[in-house]
Amino acid sequence: MASEQPYRADPAILALGDAFYDQVEPADFPQRIERFFNHLHAQRVGLGRLDDGERERHFGCFEPLPENLTKPLALRYHGHQFRHYNPELGDGRGFLFAQLRDDRDRLLDLGTKGSGQTPWSRSGDGRLTLKGGVREILATEMLEALGVNTSKTFALYETGEELWRGDEPSPTRSSVMTRLSHGHIRIGSFQRLAFHQDHDNLARLVDYCLEQLYGETPQGDTQARAVRLFDLAATATAELAASYMAAGFVHGVLNSDNIAITGESFDYGPWRFTPKWEEGFTAAYFDQMGLYSFGRQPEAIHWDLVQLGSSLTLIGKIDDLQPVANGWTDRFDAALIEKLLWRLGVAPDEDDRELAQSIVTALGTDDVLIDRFFIDWRGGIDPGGETYAGEGFRKLAAHLKGRANENARSHPYWSDPAPCSMHIEEVETIWDAIAENDDWQPLYEKIDAIRRMGEAMGA
Incomplete structure (x- = not known):
């Protein structure tokens, strides 16, 4: 296991000013039982040595971390939800709890889900079901193992309340979750400022993202900086879309408020992995038109990126932004080739486009998992x-001739009789053990199995 990194608090978001957030109070839960703590990623941000009591105080009660935010912040944003603009969004059941640097010197956020009501809760209770927390653990662990740039589930506490939900048997158990993310700034954060014609704060947010999230010193005038951020976001979102496809993952709710400016995947609600390469496969029961189906995810993410570009026209030139948006598909195609070959364990070469197409064609065969x-x-x-x-398959074999990589199969995982998968039936089985018998062992065993696969993949 990697050595413990020093804890380095860096509440950089405060420099943006209170036009971007509201100070809030965490809920006072009747119970706090630790169900999951991500020791691996805690080490990478200097929090691996916290004892049980310290973890509960910080991630169950949300006592501030040293030299960090003194009050949690509910971030403000707008967004398109299933292509309909909603100006009444914002952190409705979560907040930004802390910011800190990791072992790669990236600025990371510790944000919450289910931590209580905020000014943006609307009619919601600000809570998270325990099942929702368990599902997010499984999603983030599996995606990380499959090489997807994803937020990490950092901590999950059961909180002792009864919740009522229309899409779960109720009453159901409650939880509060902390996630570790490379920023919580979304495309919807920019949409809100454009909606209000707030030129100054839009320019300020562009500089914040360039410097704090992409590690670049802003260069040139405001227009040039807007185009530079858009270019970086275009590459990041193309890689996000490609990684979903290579992983066989369906996010389910690719609204513009769910797309991070860093291209990091986050916020897992009705997600699923598709067993087969079925482009019409959907995750959300309410996605009746298949807007966010497996095969339409690249289109959806590109559409969201275009909304970012539209917002940036307030401070940037459309003639400079448009070519970036138009070139997104080429970036996606290149990223998909890279992701497919990485998952296959094959080194890149000149005819990779044809090889990648052969992989997709083979995967599209009816009986292939x-x-x-x-x-x-x-x-x-x-x-x-x-x-x-x-x-x-025979065409694929021909494309692979001379490109075999025996070292890619050196881990014992590749000799297992069955792959490590994460389909809905297993998710429900893991949850049933918890709901019916308070048996957490299947969850912990699955996490171990997923991490073993990730080790074999080199993730």
Whole structure:
């Protein structure tokens, strides 16, 4: 295990000013039982040595961390929800709790979900179901193992309240979650400022993101800085969309307020992994038109990026922003090739576009399971025509000729009889053990299995 990094508080968001957030109070929960703590990532931000009591005070009661934010901040933002603009959004059941530097000197946020009501809660109770917290642990662990740039579930406490939800058997158990993220600034953060025609704060937010989240010293005039941030966000979101496809993941709610300016995936509600390469596969029961289905995720994320570009026209030139938006698909295509080859364990080469297309074609075969395919073909090694006899597989084998990478199969995981998957049936089984018997062992065993797969993948 990596050595403990020093704790380095850096509440940089305060420099933006109170036009960006509201100070709030955390809920006072009747109970705080630690159900999960991410020791691995705690070490990377200097919090790995906290004892049980300290963890409860900071992530169950939200006592401020040393030299950090003295009050939690509910961030303000707008956003398009299923393509309909909503100016009444904001952190409605969470807040920014702390900011700190990690072992790569990145500015990270500790934010919450289920920590109580805020000025942006509208009619919500500000709470998170325990099942929702468990699902987020599973999503973030699996995505991290599959090489997706994702937020990390940092801590989960059961909080002893009964919650009523229309989409879960109720009453159901409650929780509060802390996530570790590379920023909580969203496309919707920019949309809000553009909506209010707030030129000065929009320019201020651009500089904050360039300097604090992308590690760049802002260069040039305001227009040039806006275009530079848009260019960085275009690459980051293209990589996000590509990583979802290569992982077989369906986020479910790709609204513009759920797209981080850093391109980091976060906020997991009705997510699912699709067993097969089914472009029409949806995660959310309320996505009846399939707007955010598996195959339409690149389109959805690109659409959100265009909303960012539209917001930045308030301070940037549309003639400079438009080419970036128009070139997004090329960036996505390049990123998808990279992500597919990484998951297959094959080094890049000149004919990668044709190879990637062969992979997608093979995955589209009716009876192929995505996770089974990637374990069978790991390292670019043809498992043989007896199992994979179809024309698409034989073309893939031809494209892979001479590119086998035996080292990619060196981890014992690749000899397992079955891949480590995360389909809805297993998610429900893990939750049922908790709901019916308060048995947390299946969850912890699954986390161990996922991390073992991530180790084998080199994530």
